Amino acid sequence: xxxxxxxxxxLAELTHRCPLSCPYCSNPLELTRQERELDTATWVDxxxxxxxxxxxQLHLSGGEPASRRDLTELVAGAREAGLYTNLITSGIGxxxxxxxxxxxxxxxxxxxxxxxxxxxxxxxxxxxxxGFARKMQVAEWIGEIGFPLTLNAVLHRRNLHQLPRAIExxxxxxxxxxxxxxxxxxxxxxxxxxALMPTREQARExxxxxxxxxxxxxxxxxxDYVPADYHEDLPKRCMGGWGSSxxxxxxxxxxxxxxxxxxxxxxxxxxxxxxxxxxxxxEGAAFNAYRGTDWMQEPCKSCxxxxxxxxxxxxxxxxxxxxxDATDPVCVKSPHxxxxxxxxxxxxxxxxxxxVYRSMPQKTNA
Amino acid sequence: xxxxxxxxLPRGVRLHFDRVRETWVLLAPERALTLDAxxxxxxxxxxxxRSFGEIxxxxxxxxxxxxxxxxxxxxxxxSALRDRRFLDVTA
Numbered sequence: 001x002x003x004x005x006x007x008x009x010x011l012a013e014l015t016h017r018c019p020l021s022c023p024y025c026s027n028p029l030e031l032t033r034q035e036r037e038l039d040t041a042t043w044v045d046x047x048x049x050x051x052x053x054x055x056x057q058l059h060l061s062g063g064e065p066a067s068r069r070d071l072t073e074l075v076a077g078a079r080e081a082g083l084y085t086n087l088i089t090s091g092i093g094x095x096x097x098x099x100x101x102x103x104x105x106x107x108x109x110x111x112x113x114x115x116x117x118x119x120x121x122x123x124x125x126x127x128x129x130x131g132f133a134r135k136m137q138v139a140e141w142i143g144e145i146g147f148p149l150t151l152n153a154v155l156h157r158r159n160l161h162q163l164p165r166a167i168e169x170x171x172x173x174x175x176x177x178x179x180x181x182x183x184x185x186x187x188x189x190x191x192x193x194x195a196l197m198p199t200r201e202q203a204r205e206x207x208x209x210x211x212x213x214x215x216x217x218x219x220x221x222x223x224d225y226v227p228a229d230y231h232e233d234l235p236k237r238c239m240g241g242w243g244s245s246x247x248x249x250x251x252x253x254x255x256x257x258x259x260x261x262x263x264x265x266x267x268x269x270x271x272x273x274x275x276x277x278x279x280x281x282x283e284g285a286a287f288n289a290y291r292g293t294d295w296m297q298e299p300c301k302s303c304x305x306x307x308x309x310x311x312x313x314x315x316x317x318x319x320x321x322x323x324x325d326a327t328d329p330v331c332v333k334s335p336h337x338x339x340x341x342x343x344x345x346x347x348x349x350x351x352x353x354x355x356v357y358r359s360m361p362q363k364t365n366a
Numbered sequence: 367x368x369x370x371x372x373x374x375l376p377r378g379v380r381l382h383f384d385r386v387r388e389t390w391v392l393l394a395p396e397r398a399l400t401l402d403a404x405x406x407x408x409x410x411x412x413x414x415x416r417s418f419g420e421i422x423x424x425x426x427x428x429x430x431x432x433x434x435x436x437x438x439x440x441x442x443x444x445s446a447l448r449d450r451r452f453l454d455v456t457a
Contacts, residue, residue, distance in 0.1 A: 006386055006387070008398055052386070053386070054384070054386035054387060056382070056384065056391065056393060056398040057393070057396060057397075057398055059396075082382075082385075084382070084393040084398070086395065086396060108378050108393075108395070109378050109395040109396070111395075111396070146377055147377075147378070148376065148377055148378030148379075148395050150395055150396065176376075176395065176451040177395060177396075177451065218449060219448060219449050219451070220451075221451075222450055222451050
């Protein structure tokens with residue numbers, strides 16, 4: 001039996017609506033429509049349940065969470081539940097007045113995404129003209145109000161050369177942290193591997209730049225780094241281990257062990273409208289599916305790293321190999337590692353590939 | 367950390383009693399650090415007014431421990447927090 005600890009962090013995807021249409025969006029291909037989103041009272045009740053369950057950190061995300069008109073009430077409810085409340089936003093939809101309301105409601109921290117370091121790049125990647133200028137204005141207000149700020153630079157083949165400038169921008173904005181996040185290929189990003197896959201040289205250069213900047217900026221700017229994992233030899237410790245520390249509630253109230261878990265066809269997910277969050281965490285079938293190490297195949301089962309990386313990412317094993325129980329093919333011990341690396345190199349040569357932007361489904365009369 | 371340095375928890379970093387795990391934690395942007403009794407005792411004295419020297423003196427008296435030992439332990443702990451931007455220090 002695997003010992004089950006209480007969760008530390010909860011990602012609340014308040015809505016899938018978003019003014020941007022980034023081609024690497026981590027939302028699923030099948031986006032949830034507005035009419036199926038949980039209402040204010042239900043979200044606030046979920047936050048209360050999360051606090052009772054042991055969650056300390058709440059990440060309000062989306063889509064774009066500012067697309068929810070009740071965002072301020074939700075932040076107030078989260079703080080009431082004793083949660084450290086973090087807003088993950090592109091900045092679009094936030095006015096100075098709204099930010100001041102969020103401040104009054106007790107918002108603890110803002111994580112601002114960066115699609116590029118200049119308007120041409122950022123607006124092309126976000127698919128939203130004028131977005132970069134709006135974001136810079138929002139960053140200024142964030143600084144004036146004094147919110148602690150993390151800049152989240154999402155990087156891929158088209159913009160990895162902008163990494164040094166992204167780090168400078170974080171310093172100029174007074175951010176305490178920057179997340180240097182190379183695109184992970186789930187959701188919409190999986191459709192865009194040709195357009196976005198970094199080259200091996202780019203991945204290596206990013207690692208070098210991050211190490212150099214960490215040394216230079218020690219004590220001033222903290223750098224969290226997510227490397228280009230197709231070019232790595234060891235898989236990521238996805239979610240810190242499945243069902244071990246985090247959970248994700250999506251707009252319609254389904255509770256997932258990670259944001260891409262719906263890509264694994266045999267899993268079924270409980271909904272907060274039907275079952276208490278505590279029961280979902282401790283007893284839910286999806287959470288227990290890959291907890292611990294009992295589910296593992298070889299080479300994971302006998303590997304000395306099995307409780308370090310837990311076999312890597314289940315959704316990646318599913319996406320690449322069609323088998324969610326397999327060793328993440330990023331791992332050098334996976335028999336498919338060589339094929340994955342060769343495919344990554346091939347994707348990285350397709351400079352003519354067009355971006356596939358995320359899009360909402362058309363309304364149907366189902 | 368020098369005796370005259372004044373440590374302060376910046377906005378967005380706060381002490382929190384975790385009622386589920388029955389322990390004190392330090393909450394910071396996207397992080398939660400579990401504090402042991404010593405860490406909690408030190409941070410409870412950090413108020414943005416008192417200097418590092420005053421804090422270690424108070425702790426030495428309160429816990430009847432040698433001030434040098436307290437200063438050494440606290441300096442390591444607080445410096446690590448400063449490196450992670452969980453603590454501001456003004457001279």
